[in-house]
Amino acid sequence: MLIRQIPIRNSLSNYMYLLACEETLEAIAIDPLDHALCLQVAKELGWSIKIVANTHHHHDHIGGNKSVIEATGAQLVSHLDAMQSIPNVDRGLQAGDTLRCGKLRLEVMDTPGHTLSHICLYFSGAESEQPAIFCGDTLFNSGIGRCDLGGAPEIMYQTFVEQFYPLADDVRVFPGHNYIENNLQFTLDREPDNQSAQSLCVQFKEGLSAESYVSTIGMEREINVFFRLDQAQVRAGIALSLNSDIRKLDDRSTFVGLRGLRDNW
Numbered sequence: 001m002l003i004r005q006i007p008i009r010n011s012l013s014n015y016m017y018l019l020a021c022e023e024t025l026e027a028i029a030i031d032p033l034d035h036a037l038c039l040q041v042a043k044e045l046g047w048s049i050k051i052v053a054n055t056h057h058h059h060d061h062i063g064g065n066k067s068v069i070e071a072t073g074a075q076l077v078s079h080l081d082a083m084q085s086i087p088n089v090d091r092g093l094q095a096g097d098t099l100r101c102g103k104l105r106l107e108v109m110d111t112p113g114h115t116l117s118h119i120c121l122y123f124s125g126a127e128s129e130q131p132a133i134f135c136g137d138t139l140f141n142s143g144i145g146r147c148d149l150g151g152a153p154e155i156m157y158q159t160f161v162e163q164f165y166p167l168a169d170d171v172r173v174f175p176g177h178n179y180i181e182n183n184l185q186f187t188l189d190r191e192p193d194n195q196s197a198q199s200l201c202v203q204f205k206e207g208l209s210a211e212s213y214v215s216t217i218g219m220e221r222e223i224n225v226f227f228r229l230d231q232a233q234v235r236a237g238i239a240l241s242l243n244s245d246i247r248k249l250d251d252r253s254t255f256v257g258l259r260g261l262r263d264n265w
């Protein structure tokens with residue numbers, strides 16, 4: 001699979017993605033908000049956009065649909081239950097569906113939490129090519145999406161337990177926003193002794209580009225506090241903030257507690 005991660009330098013630091021079949025150069029555009037830039041990059045690469053895929057219905061993900069589709073005639077796909085909120089969807093997707101483009105195959109995951117109808121697209125990998133997940137506003141680098149814009153933290157937790165925590169360490173993570181530097185600060189606020197998060201912060205300060213940084217699930221297990229619910233420092237901090245007995249805290253209440261702290265951080 002050919003992947004182009006395209007940062008949009010807007011106030012929300014959205015990413016959009018172009019994924020293409022290596023043989024046919026037919027492409028999927030994920031959440032192409034900056035339609036002009038998306039079309040320009042596709043043209044430069046010689047890729048032809050056949051499908052526009054929305055991870056969820058928020059405007060900063062669907063705002064470029066119309067222009068990209070007018071220019072390319074692409075088919076629009078989204079979560080089946082997002083079809084009421086996103087205009088002119090051609091195909092509603094459900095868990096386990098396959099999205100095909102040329103010889104490219106992506107598996108559809110139903111991942112509620114940020115919104116109640118949210119999909120991720122999973123590429124299972126190939127010989128000498130690591131798997132990848134395009135995860136919209138569920139999993140971010142070193143963080144997770146908000147749950148107060150139509151979602152719920154308890155539902156997000158269930159999605160993580162069932163679908164994100166079990167992913168293999170080598171799965172590359174391609175989120176819907178570039179929030180990594182701020183998220184790392186939150187991880188360090190909760191877990192000051194986290195050496196992986198410390199060292200990545202230093203690398204960004206020394207010039208590593210956050211915009212083009214691609215993490216993996218293995219890396220998220222180290223730098224993302226929402227993957228580290230059982231760490232003593234994390235749990236003690238949540239017990240303190242909720243004024244509750246640490247022995248009574250489970251993973252779910254730790255996760256939900258972290259999301260609440262992050263909302264006001």
Ligand SMILES: [Zn+2]
Nearest residue numbers: 056058114137
């Ligand atoms: Zn969103």
